[in-house]
Amino acid sequence: DAMVIQNPRYQVTQFGKPVTLSCSQTLNHNVMYWYQQKSSQAPKLLFHYYDKDFNNEADTPDNFQSRRPNTSFCFLDIRSPGLGDAAMYLCATSATAGELFFGEGSRLTVL
Amino acid sequence: ILNVEQSPQSLHVQEGDSTNFTCSFPSSNFYALHWYRWETAKSPEALFVMTLNGDEKKKGRISATLNTKEGYSYLYIKGSQPEDSATYLCAFTMDSSYKLIFGSGTRLLVRP
Numbered sequence: 001d002a003m004v005i006q007n008p009r010y011q012v013t014q015f016g017k018p019v020t021l022s023c024s025q026t027l028n029h030n031v032m033y034w035y036q037q038k039s040s041q042a043p044k045l046l047f048h049y050y051d052k053d054f055n056n057e058a059d060t061p062d063n064f065q066s067r068r069p070n071t072s073f074c075f076l077d078i079r080s081p082g083l084g085d086a087a088m089y090l091c092a093t094s095a096t097a098g099e100l101f102f103g104e105g106s107r108l109t110v111l
Numbered sequence: 112i113l114n115v116e117q118s119p120q121s122l123h124v125q126e127g128d129s130t131n132f133t134c135s136f137p138s139s140n141f142y143a144l145h146w147y148r149w150e151t152a153k154s155p156e157a158l159f160v161m162t163l164n165g166d167e168k169k170k171g172r173i174s175a176t177l178n179t180k181e182g183y184s185y186l187y188i189k190g191s192q193p194e195d196s197a198t199y200l201c202a203f204t205m206d207s208s209y210k211l212i213f214g215s216g217t218r219l220l221v222r223p
Contacts, residue, residue: 004154031209033209033211035213040120040215040216041215042115042200042212042213042214042215042216043200043213044213045210045211045212048209048210050209055209055210090154090155092155094209098160099145099157099160100145100147100155100157100202100211101157102147102154102155102156103154104152104153104154105154
């Protein structure tokens, strides 16, 4: 049974039209992450939460925001998607500084 | 800038061949090294998490070694099978941080 679920799996949006990607977990893990992966590149950490403590990477554009209303859910909001934001977005969780449990990803296409 | 390098970028082998790939990472302030397997249309899955210099871990036909002093890890697959075809990602953390920094992966294709 999937323990980290991302929705939608595929999202097509228009240039500038806001998008929200969601992630839910049944593992009750403290830490949740959002990674962006562009074709053949390393997954890049956008931000992570330890409980409600939000940690933004210095180079994450302001266009990207996140919310974690409770332990189980985390959202990635892209306020004004550009062509360069087309990517796979991976959500992951971990209990401590241990292994990550990933969702299947949300692939974003920007037209 | 902290960089994790993986080589080769891609690899095509014949079923039954043994293969290995490399992950290089900064050796200072090392905390842990992770290996993940990512099959197409699935979620990445953890293979190993290693923390000690000289660590060797094994899961079936797959094994990994760790050298924290020189900053590298090897992943070995013995007798590759088509179901081993996937992207293999390594990631490292420093100073017990929650941040994992990933390499770009090695894409393995095993031909029947």
